[in-house]
Amino acid sequence: MYDSYNRHITYLRISVTDRCNLACKYCMPEQVKGVLRGSEIQDFEEITQIVRTLAPLGISKIRLTGGEPLVRKGLDELIRMISGIDGIREITMTTNGLLLAGMAHRLALAGLDRVNISLDTLDPDRYREITRGGDIRRVKAGIDSALKAGLNPLKINCVITPDTTAGEIEKLKEYCHSNDLGLRFIRQMNLGTGKFWKVEGGEGGHCRICNRIRLTADGRFIPCLFSEKEFGIREHGIEGAFTRAIQQKPEKGRVNSRNTFYSIGG
Numbered sequence: 001m002y003d004s005y006n007r008h009i010t011y012l013r014i015s016v017t018d019r020c021n022l023a024c025k026y027c028m029p030e031q032v033k034g035v036l037r038g039s040e041i042q043d044f045e046e047i048t049q050i051v052r053t054l055a056p057l058g059i060s061k062i063r064l065t066g067g068e069p070l071v072r073k074g075l076d077e078l079i080r081m082i083s084g085i086d087g088i089r090e091i092t093m094t095t096n097g098l099l100l101a102g103m104a105h106r107l108a109l110a111g112l113d114r115v116n117i118s119l120d121t122l123d124p125d126r127y128r129e130i131t132r133g134g135d136i137r138r139v140k141a142g143i144d145s146a147l148k149a150g151l152n153p154l155k156i157n158c159v160i161t162p163d164t165t166a167g168e169i170e171k172l173k174e175y176c177h178s179n180d181l182g183l184r185f186i187r188q189m190n191l192g193t194g195k196f197w198k199v200e201g202g203e204g205g206h207c208r209i210c211n212r213i214r215l216t217a218d219g220r221f222i223p224c225l226f227s228e229k230e231f232g233i234r235e236h237g238i239e240g241a242f243t244r245a246i247q248q249k250p251e252k253g254r255v256n257s258r259n260t261f262y263s264i265g266g
């Protein structure tokens with residue numbers, strides 16, 4: 001489907017949970033760890049039905065995100081269910097990587113094509129500080145397993161914060177280069193002020209060619225991160241909510257007072 005600005009919407013980012021096993025400072029307020037009740041979260045059959053409905057309307061690429069998608073039990077089963085749908089050409093996932101080591105092989109077998117792993121620094125203490133408690137060794141083990149499982153090309157997402165040093169960036173570049181990993185820098189965004197801009201090797205602010213739409217874990221389509229518009233499946237049905245979200249996708253992002261990524265999926 002095309003939106004009002006002639007952008008072809010082909011990419012759906014699905015948040016499968018708003019829960020997370022970390023609480024990164026720029027993403028999730030401390031102590032929150034997700035707010036949706038189990039009964040509000042869409043089950044795998046509902047998500048599969050959404051993808052089945054949207055594939056004929058032009059969605060061909062799916063990215064699973066969260067919260068942390070790997071805290072959702074049986075995620076490989078969901079991947080298996082949606083990878084069999086006609087018209088879905090690629091399934092990817094954005095993860096913090098903590099739980100990946102034990103799961104990468106199963107996810108790849110189920111039909112996952114690629115992963116992006118979020119890693120902002122190689123310094124174990126800084127990593128623990130940014131993520132409020134994360135153990136970087138588990139992320140590195142996750143990266144190794146993903147590579148062994150053939151989840152290629154693997155990209156690292158690095159959020160640049162005001163505290164990021166040039167030295168940290170250099171170390172990440174070297175690590176990615178020697179492990180054959182892509183590296184994408186994302187400037188820390190503040191949805192409330194609408195501040196977002198392109199950084200080297202990164203995305204953000206490409207409104208003119210934005211082909212994506214987001215689905216929250218409780219079944220609301222969000223046409224743009226920097227807008228408060230949302231269209232619930234419970235009110236409008238799958239096709240009705242999706243069509244409204246596309247028709248009302250703004251030309252450019254502005255501001256969003258929600259300002260929390262964990263609930264939208266980043």
Ligand code: SAM
Nearest residue numbers: 027066067068094095096118157188189261266
């Ligand atoms: N938990 C998974 C992870 O961390 O990769 C997936 C969800 S997370 C919300 C998706 C992406 O959003 C991550 O790469 C994260 O670094 C990024 N993100 C979160 N808050 C952000 C912010 N304020 N500005 C820019 N990127 C942010």
Ligand code: SF4
Nearest residue numbers: 020023024027067096
């Ligand atoms: Fe969790 Fe990802 Fe947000 Fe960090 S960025 S708190 S890992 S959802």
